[in-house]
């Protein structure tokens with residue numbers, strides 16, 4: 001049997017008062033943690049796509065300061081590391097990237113290592129509190145084989161988060177053993193979610209979503225789950241200071257095979273954090289900062305016992321996730337189809353494709369019709385504008401010699417596609433044009449489910465282009481967006 005949690009907090013208050021503390025520690029604000037992040041952000045990561053080989057030298061930097069354990073090896077033999085920090089009575093396990101393409105929190109955990117290792121007067125009191133009250137174990141990349149390919153599943157094609165019961169995959173077994181061996185009081189289950197989630201009823205992306213997973217079908221609330229809810233309520237309060245309305249609550253339907261649900265069932269108060277999207281943050285570096293703030297804030301609440309003051313009502317008042325976002329939402333555009341003219345909204349999403357450490361996108365028309373209940377990261381009211389197809393520039397072009405302004409010139413003349421003389425396929429380019437080889441067929445028709453390449457005309461003049469799902473204002477010299485197109 002584990003001692004009751006309250007005993008630890010009674011103990012911690014005694015310790016604090018024995019040290020001459022009059023009252024409990026004042027926890028840092030979100031703004032203070034935001035500044036700390038600027039200082040302690042790990043420079044070894046600046047993009048979402050990295051592999052274990054990139055992570056190991058960064059991990060090595062902490063070998064003197066923190067104790068490492070190798071919990072085991074992945075299917076393809078990559079080590080799964082655990083970093084142990086702190087000697088306190090309250091045990092916390094944090095694990096990230098059990099889905100190989102969900103790396104935002106992994107970056108944040110390394111920022112937290114830098115923070116915990118450092119010494120500065122502004123945060124020393126907090127560091128001492130964390131290290132004296134908590135025993136923290138971090139597993140920063142549960143699925144290194146998936147990370148190698150930047151895919152969700154492991155090398156056997158198994159989704160680790162549906163393998164908590166069967167543990168057919170070695171990585172799931174390792175995570176389960178980590179829980180059994182340590183019996184943590186608190187667990188942080190760190191993931192990324194679709195950037196198309198908004199917070200219910202408003203246009204803001206659910207940049208961070210949270211959940212105290214259910215431990216049974218009835219979604220009952222016992223003390224274990226309630227403590228997770230309280231920690232989340234505190235975390236939400238902190239995040240609202242800097243990203244109001246950007247925090248959503250993930251669906252709490254019981255998933256009997258998932259880790260979060262089972263950790264909760266096994267007696268660990270489990271907090272799910274899902275990193276979603278934020279405007280103009282394709283590499284999720286701002287969202288990484290929010291993870292740093294949320295996790296450190298939550299750890300401080302746990303270490304000080306201050307999470308106890310929150311209620312389940314505060315948790316339930318967090319708006320639910322909703323999936324009503326597009327990358328680009330064009331409203332009220334006129335479409336002529338034969339003799340028929342009608343008005344439609346066009347919802348565009350840009351699907352991501354891996355390209356080594358980079359990615360390129362494929363812009364598609366993902367919905368069409370009345371989208372008045374949806375939102376866009378970028379929205380355009382196209383009242384008075386009509387849809388128009390692009391043309392192929394037949395003459396061969398060496399696209400590598402094409403400047404952005406020359407490409408813009410072609411676009412302004414109605415050319416959406418250019419034929420390239422250079423036939424190397426698969427490279428990334430940032431031109432506001434679709435570059436194709438002469439062998440490729442060009443489909444200029446615009447419709448639901450098709451590619452998002454078209455123009456918007458006003459009184460017969462081209463006004464905007466949508467190139468591979470990106471909105472380009474044709475009145476501008478250089479579009480102020482980084483287009484991730486692929487030749």
Ligand SMILES: [Zn+2]
Pocket residue numbers: 099102161191192
């Ligand atoms: Zn996930």
